[in-house]
Amino acid sequence: MVLRRVVVTGLGALTPIGNNIEEFWNGLINGVSGAAPITYYDASKFRTKFACEVKNFNVEDFIDRKEARKMDRYAQYAMVASDEAIKDAAFDFDTLDRDRVGVIWGSGIGGLETFQIEVLNFAAGDGTPKFNPFFIPKMIADIAGGHISMKYGLRGPNFTTVSACASSTNAIIDAFNYIRLGHADAIVTGGSEAAVTIAGMGGFNAMHALSTRNDDPKTASRPMDKDRDGFVLGEGAGALILEEYEHAVARGATIYCEIGGGGMSADAYHITAPHPEGLGAKNVMLNCLRDAGLEPTDVDGVNMHGTSTPLGDIGESKAILHVFGEHAYTMNLNSTKSMTGHLLGATGAIEAISCILSLKHGIVPPTINHFTDDENIDPKLNFTFNVAQKREMNVVMSNTFGFGGHNACVLVKKLDYKA
Known part of the structure; x- marks a missing residue:
């Protein structure tokens, strides 16, 4: 069987450092931190009092108020990001075969805020069940993909992947495979998350997973720095339009890049801690390279x-x-x-978008907030600390790992790259 080529023809983003693709990319290359004190609720009694919230966002600028009330924030974010990606792809809906276009979305938690609100309201009452009739449809993790498909009449494959922080990378890989196997011509894929809530922050604090650098939130997310003390919770959404190459060419679509391959693996080690020697991480990257038919030396970043x-x-x-x-x-x-914090199930989508934009612009976004080298990490590795670097990029990989030992890796490459 000859596998079909899969390309990216549309992008959309709603993030803590930008509410569309242009703002997101400018935030990345300028090293903007999205961390700030929490505004959604009174966090004064929490161990961590800051997060990477989406800012200057009014859902009614994008979605009718009545419809928005039927959606948890994670689904609202999904609708906004996917709308930008679909517009970017410039489909002609009069001629598009919507039976051949699907939605494969990712979310690690789904409607956590809705669940929290309904349970707290019940607990505050006299025990009489008075639940919102939209409680379940707002909460379930698959509903964002359902809303996207209903808005645009997309009748192809439709489901949601849930693999903790690897969720949206798994969604991208599934979309890639469904298209190259011939089950669809195009798929809206990506992920969304809105876990900056009392329950989300309280739960991660209880695990001692979050940074508690309350005196300096903007420098709290310090990957590879000796003094890192946990992740910073983020929220938002990233959306990509994956499309079969010939289908995209036939309609004159603008093509960002090609999806080269995807890899998956499991740590099989611990419910939250990664394998100390990176066994699952090693395997997932090797699996991705094998799927793409590329050598390690082909990868630029x-x-x-x-x-x-x-x-x-x-x-x-x-x-x-x-x-x-x-x-x-x-x-x-x-x-x-x-910069963005950790968007949990949405992180793979926005990081894949970052990789795609690096291919397009020849710039590698920085790893900000590096102050002190960690003696346990090889100092000769170039982590692009603090300042973006110009570099011609042909092949880039994106890693995402989730609680439960779920690992996923996707590889993007320039359309004309030949190994």
């Missing part, structure tokens, strides 16, 4: 999972050295989470 946790950054750095050997020292590595 890796957008690392790089969450700013003490163990995770070390294990991933070891895995990169294992996979790429001496070539690792010639690559640009970076962690955009130093």
Whole structure:
């Protein structure tokens, strides 16, 4: 069977450092931190009092008020990002075969805020159940993809991947595979998350997973820095339009890049901690390279999972050295989470978009907030610390790893790149 080629023809983003693709990219290359004190609720009694919230966002600028009330914030974010991506792809809906266009979305948690509100309201009452009739449809993790498909009448494959922080990378890989196997001509894919809530922050604080650098939130996310103390929770959405190459060419679409391959693996080690030697991370990158039919020396850069946790950054750095050997020292590595925070299930989508924009513009976004080298991480690796670097990029990989040991990696390459 001949596998079909898959390209990217549309992008959309709603993030803590920009509410569309242009703003997001400008925030990345200028090293903007999205971290700030929490505004959604009174966080004064929480161990962590800051996060990377989406800013200057009014949902009614994008979605009718009545419809928006039927959606959790994570679904609202999905609708806004996917709308930008679909407009960017410039489909002619009069001729588009909507039976051949699907939606494969990712979210690690889904409607956490809706669940929190409904349960707290019940707990505050006299025990009489008075739940909102939209409680379940707003909460479930698959509903964002349902809303996208209903708005545009997309009747192709439609489902949601849930693999913690790897969710939207898994969604991209599934979309890639469905198209190259011939099950669809185009798919709206990506992910969204809105876990900056009392329950979300409280839960991650209880795990001691979050940074508690309350005196300086903007420098709290410090991937690869010796003094990193946990990740910074973020929120938002990223959307990509994946399309079969010939289908895109036939309609005159603008093509950003080609999806080269995708890899998946499991740590099979611990419910939250990564494998200390990066075993699953090593395997997922090797699997991705095999799927793409490329050698390690073909890769110019890796957008690392790089969450700013003490163990995770070390294990991933070891895995990169294992996979790429001496070539690792010639690559640009970076962690955009130093700016956006960790968007959980949406992180893979916005980081894949960052990789695609690096291919387009020849710029590698920085890993900001680096002050002190960690003796456990090879100092000869180029983590693109603090300042963006100009570099012609042909092939870039994006890593995402989730609680439960779920690992996913996607590779993007310039359309004309030949190994």
